[in-house]
Amino acid sequence: MRTCALCGRTEQDQARLLLWTSAVEHGRPKDFCEVCSRDNLRAMESKLDSEWW
Numbered sequence: 001m002r003t004c005a006l007c008g009r010t011e012q013d014q015a016r017l018l019l020w021t022s023a024v025e026h027g028r029p030k031d032f033c034e035v036c037s038r039d040n041l042r043a044m045e046s047k048l049d050s051e052w053w
Helices: 034-039 041-045
Strands: 021-025 028-032
Touching: 034 041
Parallel strands: none
Antiparallel strands: 021 028
16 A cells, blocks of 8 residues: 655556556655646656645
């Protein structure tokens, strides 16, 4: 099971987890659900920490 680092949504379905993104910030892995990933795609591509979103 994964939990979104922004909204707290959880997911267990392996097929739906393919839509999630992951990142390493300050040495810690973080997972983001598909909704948060879409909403913040430009910030992710710019490699901004999630604190700035």
